[in-house]
Amino acid sequence: MNRKESPQLARRINQSNFRKLSLHSRRYLPDALAIAAACVFVLLASHRIDLPGLYMDEVDFVNAARGGPDNNMIYMRLGSVPLLIMPYLGALKGWIYAPVFWLFGVSALTIRLPAILIAGVTLLIFFQLLKPHVGVVWATIAIWLMAVDPAILFPSRLDWGPTVLMHFFQAAILALWFSYRDKPKLWKLVLICVCAGLGFFDKFNFIWLILAFILGIALCYPDSLKNLWVSCSKLARAVTGIVLLVGVGATLFLILPILHLHAASLPPMNLEAKWTGLLTALSGEAVAYFIFETSSWIISFVPFWLIVTDCCLALAALFFLGQKAEARENRRHGFFLLLISFLVFVQILVTPQAGGPHHYSMIFPLPLLAFIFLAQPLYRQLAAKTVQRFAALLVVCAAFCVFTVNVYNLGGYLSHLRANSHYNARSSPEIYSLSQYVNEHGLGVQRVISVDWGLQNQLHALAPRKLQKRMGDCWPFFQRMENENQESQVAALNSIFPEGKSLALTFAASKETFPETRRNFLAALATHPELKSRLVKDFWSAGERIYEVYEIDRSPTRTAMDHAAPNRNSGYTPASPMQTAVAAPLRRIAVKRGPI
Secondary structure (H helix, E strand, C coil): CCCCHHHHHHHHHHHHHHHHHHHHHHHHHHHHHHHHHHHCCCCCCCCCCCCCCCCHHHHCHHHHHHCCCCCCCCCEEEEEEEEEEECCCEEEHHHHHHCCCCCCHCHHHHHHHHHHHHHHHEEEEEHHHHHHCCHHHHHHHHHHHHHCHHHHHHHHHCCCCHHHHHHHHHHHHHHHHHHHHHCCCCHHHHHHHHHHHHHHHHHHHHHHHHHHHHHHHHCHHHHHHHHHHHHCCCHHHHHHHHEEEEEEHHHHHHHHHHHHHHHHCCCCHHHHHHHHHHHHHHHHHHHHHHHHCCCCCCCCCCHHHHHHHHHHHHHHHHHHHCHHHHHHHHHHHHHHHHHHHHHHHHHHHHHCCCCCCCHHHHCCCCCHHHHHHHHHHHHCCCCCCCHHHHHHHHHHHHHHHHHHHHHHHHHHHHCCCCCCCCCCHCCCCHHHHHHHHHHHHHHHHHEEEEECCCCCCCCCHHCHHHHHHCCCCCCCCCHHHHHCHHHHHHHHHHHHHHCCEEEEEEECCCCCCHHHHHHHHHHHHHHHCHHHHHEEEEEEEECEEEEEEEEEEECCCCCCHHHHHCCCHCCCCCCCHHHHHHHHCCCCCCCCCCCC
């Protein structure tokens, strides 16, 4: 090799290395961007992770995760293992969290961070779902829009519903089905069935997605069903039929008692209210109002126009798509996702007990995915470069607009996450101070009673095991106490407050979940002089009284003549019979939420 050839060879080697580096960067850059989006999601969702305060439904699973040493939030067991937390809620989340609590204990961090991490993995599954079909650019745009969307970020932070495992199994089922369409393998169908079963066990309203998924396949992919039927043996068909019949029967057996299907008592369907509920849930407005009791900063037009755009794209795809197999397949996927969204919404509409934001959350992010699958083939169909560039500019501008709105809404959320912000009383950060007080003083009393709904689960979850046995949730009795006769009231109060000292915890006036619970509790103190009471502690947040702690000292029962004397320590004077008669028709009955 002479000196003239040496620089040329070096130049060729450098060019070859540069091409290899460029090829590797192109190959791995989209995955790196997707992982970065998931990391941003986790960091944003973890910001000041202890705020807002733990919500009662958020910790339903904690006792099951700790092995269920008592029966708090344990509806059914399989031997000694908790099986159902509620009649419609399985203990799957408790099983997942058991090693977390065993290693790190129970706290806001250990309750919320695992759910956030699972939600981050769900985003990556959606990315892998999109990338083979629409390309890395469209998939990356979608994943970054979802990563800063408060409609998934804050429900995942609180796992309000719960929704985290629901979205995880939803993403897994869709990704497996689209993968099966590309390369049919029996194991993919088996995994789909496993994910569907686990999703249903996690929470029974997952049946909405399962039914919508099955109907969507029957209408959008009849060729797959036909090929699957032809490829199966007669024995496999018989076994499949039996399994389906058993599954349908078991589902009806579990769900029908929950729905309480009595045609005469069903409320009329309110399409407008449920449509509004869907839009507020998908914009993040509903969760903001739930946490902070205000959502004034939320820009909420995106979900409505996204759904309208999806419908327009669906019509355009019917008339303008060519005969390319890839374009037809993506169009079919888009119609499939739109159909699932519609069918889930219809099931929510006809279910009287449904209508909460955690129910509508099942539809997220199907409208966005449908947009991607419908827009991408239409964009590819544009032949003229000028028109294609204009279409690309429209898509980029729309994505930037949605991203900006999501970041703005998210910024409003994060700016409200301060200790001195106004929170819903049931999500107040003062729950940690109340828990600390109860843990310090609870072992010195006979019982620790929660008078209203929204206190027991958090305090039970954060209490030491020795104290948990003394804690009780008595809001159902205090809610209906005024309808009980005197003998029943005395028997119940004697059971709730044993002789000696007890602590009774309640929300402050105007903060109650069920106003009648506090009212009846104070009435019981006033009309039963054997229950000596005093307010020993109250808790304030942002200038508002949130919680009250009463010490109840029950002495041996006195004569019945003393029952009419007011208890001056309670600060409550019983209403006269005339006042009670006037107030009775005006009594408001609060409803926590539907049973599924």
